[in-house]
Amino acid sequence: MADVPLDRVAETATTEVEDLSLHHPHSWLTRYVFSQDAKTISIQYTVTALVIGFIALFLSWLMRLQLGFPGTFAFIDAAAYYQLITMHGMMMIVYVLTAVLLGGFGNYLIPLMVGARDMVFPYANMLSYWFYLLAVVILLASFFAPGGPTGAGWTLYPPQAILSGTPGQESGIILMLVSLIVFIAGFTMGGLNYVVTVLQGRTRGMTLMRMPLTVWGIFTASVMALLAFPALFVASVMMLFDKLFGTSFFMPSLIELGTRLDYGGGSPILFQHLFWFFGHPEVYIVALPAFGIVSDLIATHARRNIFGYRMMVWAILAIGALSFVVWAHHMYVSGMNPWFGFFFATTTLIIAVPTAIKVYNWILTLWRGDIHLTVPMLFALGFIVTFVNGGLSGLFLGNVVVDVPLSDTMFVVAHFHMVMGIAPVLVIFGAIYHWYPKVTGRMMNEALGKLHFWITFLGTYAIFFPMHYLGLLGVPRRYHEMGEASFFPASAQMLNAYITVLALIVGAAQLLFLFNLIWSIRHGREAGGNPWRATSLEWQTPETPPPHGNWGKEQPAVYRWAYDYNVPGVAQDFIPQNMPPEAVPLGARPASGGMS
Amino acid sequence: MYVALALFIIAIGSVVFHLLSPWWWTPIASNWSYIDHTITITFWITGLVFVAVVLFMAWCVWRYRHRPQQAEVLYEPENKRLEWWLTVGTAIGVAAMLAPGLYVWRQFITVPPDADEVEIVAQQWQWSYRLPGPDGRLGATAIRHISDDNPLGLDPDDPRGADDIMVQGGELHLPIGRPVKAVLRSLDVLHDFYVPEFRAKMDLIPGMVTYFWLTPTRTGTFEVLCAEMCGVGHAFMRGFVVVAEESDYRAWLEQQQPARPTAQRTVPVMAER
Ligand code: HEM
Numbered sequence: 001m002a003d004v005p006l007d008r009v010a011e012t013a014t015t016e017v018e019d020l021s022l023h024h025p026h027s028w029l030t031r032y033v034f035s036q037d038a039k040t041i042s043i044q045y046t047v048t049a050l051v052i053g054f055i056a057l058f059l060s061w062l063m064r065l066q067l068g069f070p071g072t073f074a075f076i077d078a079a080a081y082y083q084l085i086t087m088h089g090m091m092m093i094v095y096v097l098t099a100v101l102l103g104g105f106g107n108y109l110i111p112l113m114v115g116a117r118d119m120v121f122p123y124a125n126m127l128s129y130w131f132y133l134l135a136v137v138i139l140l141a142s143f144f145a146p147g148g149p150t151g152a153g154w155t156l157y158p159p160q161a162i163l164s165g166t167p168g169q170e171s172g173i174i175l176m177l178v179s180l181i182v183f184i185a186g187f188t189m190g191g192l193n194y195v196v197t198v199l200q201g202r203t204r205g206m207t208l209m210r211m212p213l214t215v216w217g218i219f220t221a222s223v224m225a226l227l228a229f230p231a232l233f234v235a236s237v238m239m240l241f242d243k244l245f246g247t248s249f250f251m252p253s254l255i256e257l258g259t260r261l262d263y264g265g266g267s268p269i270l271f272q273h274l275f276w277f278f279g280h281p282e283v284y285i286v287a288l289p290a291f292g293i294v295s296d297l298i299a300t301h302a303r304r305n306i307f308g309y310r311m312m313v314w315a316i317l318a319i320g321a322l323s324f325v326v327w328a329h330h331m332y333v334s335g336m337n338p339w340f341g342f343f344f345a346t347t348t349l350i351i352a353v354p355t356a357i358k359v360y361n362w363i364l365t366l367w368r369g370d371i372h373l374t375v376p377m378l379f380a381l382g383f384i385v386t387f388v389n390g391g392l393s394g395l396f397l398g399n400v401v402v403d404v405p406l407s408d409t410m411f412v413v414a415h416f417h418m419v420m421g422i423a424p425v426l427v428i429f430g431a432i433y434h435w436y437p438k439v440t441g442r443m444m445n446e447a448l449g450k451l452h453f454w455i456t457f458l459g460t461y462a463i464f465f466p467m468h469y470l471g472l473l474g475v476p477r478r479y480h481e482m483g484e485a486s487f488f489p490a491s492a493q494m495l496n497a498y499i500t501v502l503a504l505i506v507g508a509a510q511l512l513f514l515f516n517l518i519w520s521i522r523h524g525r526e527a528g529g530n531p532w533r534a535t536s537l538e539w540q541t542p543e544t545p546p547p548h549g550n551w552g553k554e555q556p557a558v559y560r561w562a563y564d565y566n567v568p569g570v571a572q573d574f575i576p577q578n579m580p581p582e583a584v585p586l587g588a589r590p591a592s593g594g595m596s
Numbered sequence: 597m598y599v600a601l602a603l604f605i606i607a608i609g610s611v612v613f614h615l616l617s618p619w620w621w622t623p624i625a626s627n628w629s630y631i632d633h634t635i636t637i638t639f640w641i642t643g644l645v646f647v648a649v650v651l652f653m654a655w656c657v658w659r660y661r662h663r664p665q666q667a668e669v670l671y672e673p674e675n676k677r678l679e680w681w682l683t684v685g686t687a688i689g690v691a692a693m694l695a696p697g698l699y700v701w702r703q704f705i706t707v708p709p710d711a712d713e714v715e716i717v718a719q720q721w722q723w724s725y726r727l728p729g730p731d732g733r734l735g736a737t738a739i740r741h742i743s744d745d746n747p748l749g750l751d752p753d754d755p756r757g758a759d760d761i762m763v764q765g766g767e768l769h770l771p772i773g774r775p776v777k778a779v780l781r782s783l784d785v786l787h788d789f790y791v792p793e794f795r796a797k798m799d800l801i802p803g804m805v806t807y808f809w810l811t812p813t814r815t816g817t818f819e820v821l822c823a824e825m826c827g828v829g830h831a832f833m834r835g836f837v838v839v840a841e842e843s844d845y846r847a848w849l850e851q852q853q854p855a856r857p858t859a860q861r862t863v864p865v866m867a868e869r
C-alpha cells in the first residue's frame with residue numbers, strides 16, 4: 001500500500017451504460033417521494049430522523065427540568081417522567097441513531113464510496129424508508145393514545161411493561177411493540193441492501209481492503225443488525241402475545257396490585273436475554289459506522305493516511321463478532337445465574353482491546369499530520385474525547401463486581417450518554433458538515449458550525465462528566481426525584497440544577513445547526529465537487545450533487561486505497577482512488593497545501 | 597491555539613474535578629470494601645489512560661496544526677511494532693482490572709456456610725421481610741397461597757414456616773458482624789434491593805428466587821432504595837435497614853410474633869395453571 005500500486009484494473013475496460021437503461025424516474029412523485037434513488041432515500045431517512053431527534057431532545061429538556069427543579073413543573077409527575085425517559089431513550093437509540101447512521105449515511109455513502117450506481121435492490125430500499133416512516137408514525141401516535149405512551153423504560157422489561165402499575169399499559173406499550181416490529185421489517189430490507197451492495201456492487205478495482213473505513217463500519221454494523229434485530233423482533237411479538245392474548249412467555253404467576261392474574265410459568269429473565277442479545281450489538285451498530293466515519297474525517301482533515309488501516313478493519317470485525325457474546329453484562333444484578341458473570345466480564349473486557357486499538361490509531365493519525373481544524377475535524381476530535389471517556393467508564397461497568405454498586409445508578413446514565421449518546425451524535429454532526437457540500441453543492445457556514453461545535457462538545461461534557469459522581473453517591477437512575485435521602489446532600493441537588501441549565505443551553509444551541517442546515521442550502525458558499533480535497537470516490541463524481549446513477553456514462557475504476565494523502569514524491573497532497581497511476585503528478589509539492 | 601488549550605483543560609480539569617468533588621461514595625457499612633478497592637484501581641488505570649490520550653491529542657493538535665511552513669507529513673500506513681506494543685500494553689492494563697474483579701466476584705457469589713438467612717419480599721411499592729424462627733428454616737411459599745391474612749404466600753402445610761417472623765412494611769434488622777444471606781422474592785414485577793452503604797444489590801424477580809450476601813460492619817440505620825424500575829411508585833419504594841449490636845438485635849427479635857398462617861384462602865380470581 002505504501003507505494004502507488006500499478007494494478008491490473010487499469011487494463012480492464014470500465015462499464016459504460018447507455019443512459020436510457022438506467023430507469024430514471026419520470027415523474028415528480030417517483031423522483032422526490034417514492035424515489036428508488038439511494039441518495040433521495042438517504043435524505044428522507046436523515047430528515048425524518050432529525051425531526052425525531054429534535055422531539056427526543058425536547059423530551060430530555062422536560063426530564064431535566066423535573067430533575068433539576070423537582071416539583072416546580074406540576075405536569076411532570078412520576079408517570080409522565082417515565083413516559084418521557086422511555087420515549088426519549090427509544091427514539092434516540094432506534095429511531096434516530098440507527099436510522100441516521102445506517103438509513104441515512106449508509107444509503108448516501110455506500111453506493112458512492114464503492115463506486116456503484118445505486119443500491120442493488122432499489123425497490124426494497126424504497127420500501128425500507130416507508131416502513132420506517134410508518135414505524136415513526138405509530139410511535140408518535142402513542143402520544144395521543146388513551147393512557148399515553150408507554151413508561152416502561154426503553155428496555156421494556158416485563159412483567160412491569162404490560163401491567164397496570166406502569167403508565168401507558170393501556171395502549172402505549174402495544175403501539176411501541178408494533179412500531180418496533182414494523183421498524184425491524186423495514187430495516188431488514190434496507191440492511192440487506194447495504195450488505196449485498198458492499199459485497200456485490202463494488203466497482204472495478206474496489207477490493208474489500210481498499211474500501212474506506214466508513215463503508216467497513218456501516219457494512220459490519222448492517223450485518224450485525226441483521227443478526228441482532230430478530231431477537232428484538234421475536235421478543236416484541238411474544239410480549240405482544242402476552243399482552244393481547246394472555247400467553248405467558250415472559251409472565252410467571254404473579255399478583256398485580258392485590259389481584260392474582262391468570263399468568264404462569266413464563267420467565268422475565270428470558271426477555272432480558274433476548275432484549276440484550278439485540279441491545280448490546282445495537283450499541284455497536286451505532287458505534288461502528290461512527291468509528292468508520294470518524295476515521296475518514298480524521299484522515300481527510302489531517303491530510304494523512306489513516307494509521308494502521310488493516311488493524312482498523314480487523315478491529316471493526318473483531319468488535320462486531322465479540323459484541324454478540326457480551327450481552328449479559330447488562331444483567332449482572334438481574335438474578336441470572338451468577339456464574340455467567342465470569343464469562344461475560346471476561347468477554348466484555350476483551351472487547352476493550354480492539355476498541356483501544358481504534359483510539360490509538362485515530363490519535364496516531366493526527367501525529368505528524370497536517371491538521372486542518374475544520375468543523376468536521378473539530379467534531380472528530382470532540383468524538384474521541386467523549387468516546388474515550390465513555391469507553392473507560394465502561395470498564396467499570398463491564399467488570400462484574402464493580403458493576404454491582406454502580407448498576408442502575410446515574411453513573412450508568414452518564415456512561416451510556418457519553419459512549420453511545422453524545423459520541424455518535426458528534427460524529428453525525430461532523431459527517432453532516434463534511435458531506436453536506438456533496439449533497440447540496442454548498443458549504444455550511446463555518447463560523448456558525450464552530451460555535452455549534454463548542455457549545456455542544458463542551459456543554460455535553462460538562463453535563464455528563466459530573467453526572468458520574470451522582471451515581472457514585474448512590475442516586476438511582478429512573479427516579480423522577482430523589483426526595484429525602486441521608487446520602488444525598490443539598491449540593492447534589494445543586495449539581496442537578498446546574499446540569500439542567502446546561503442541558504437547556506446545549507439543546508437550544510442545536511437550533512444553530514438547524515438554521516445553518518437550512519440556510520446553507522441556498523446561501524452557502526459554492527463548494528465545487530471536492531472541497532476537502534479528499535480521495536474517496538464520492539468526491540470524484542462528474543457532477544455535484546450526483547444525479548441518479550451517480551457516475552454518468554462510466555463507472556469509475558479504482559487503483560488504490562482511500563488514504564493516499566501526502567504520498568512522498570507526489571506533487572499534490574492527495575491522490576483520488578480513481579486516479580490512474582500514470583496520471584499521478586510526480587514532483588515536489590508547493591509549500592502550502594491549498595485550503596486552510 | 598485554543599483547540600489544544602481546550603483539550604488540555606479537559607484533561608486536567610477532569611482530574612481536578614475528580615480530586616475536589618464533594619460527591620463520593622457513602623462510607624461503607626458492609627464487608628464489600630473489596631469492591632471499593634477494585635473501583636479505586638479502575639479509577640487509577642482509566643484515569644491515566646484518559647489523561648494520556650487527551651494530552652497527546654492536545655499536543656498533536658498544537659504541534660501538527662496546519663501552518664504555511666508545513667513540516668513533512670509522515671506517510672506511514674502501518675507500524676507493526678508500535679501497534680503490537682500498544683495492543684500488549686492495553687491487554688495488560690485490562691487484565692490488571694479484570695483479575696481483581698473476578699476474584700472479588702467469586703467471593704460475592706459464594707455464600708459462607710454459616711450465613712443466616714433472611715427473606716426480602718418486594719411488591720409494588722413496599723418491602724417486606726421474613727426471618728426464620730427458632731428452627732432456623734424458612735417455610736415454603738407460593739403465589740397461590742397469597743391472601744389478605746397471608747400476604748407473603750406462606751405454604752400453610754409447611755411446618756417450617758409456622759415460626760417464621762414477618763416484617764411487613766417495617767424495617768429490616770440485622771446484627772452486626774454476622775454474615776447474612778438475603779433471599780429475594782418479588783410478588784409482581786422486577787425490583788432491586790439497594791442499600792448504597794452495603795454496595796451489594798440484586799434484582800427481585802417474580803417466579804424465581806435470587807440472593808446476595810453480606811456481613812454488616814457498621815451499626816446504624818441505612819436507606820433502602822428500589823433500583824429496578826417497577827412502575828409509578830418506583831422512586832417512593834423506600835425503607836430502612838437497621839444494623840444493630842447483637843444484644844439490641846436480640847431484644848428486637850424477642851418482640852416479633854411468629855407467622856402461624858391461618859387456614860388457606862385463595863384469592864377468588866382464577867385457578868393456578
Ligand atoms: C444533551 C442531550 C441529552 C440529555 C440532556 C439527555 C438526558 C437524559 C435524561 C435526563 C435521562 C433520564 C435519566 C434517568 O432518570 O434515568 C435520559 C435517559 C436516556 N437517554 Fe438521554 N439525554 C440526551 C441525549 C441522549 C442521546 C443522544 C441518546 C442516544 C443514545 C440518549 C439516550 C438515552 C437513553 C437510552 C436513556 C435511558 C432511558 C431509560 O432509562 O429507559 N440520550 N437522557
Ligand SMILES: [Cu+2]
Nearest residue numbers: 822824825826
Ligand atoms: Cu422498583
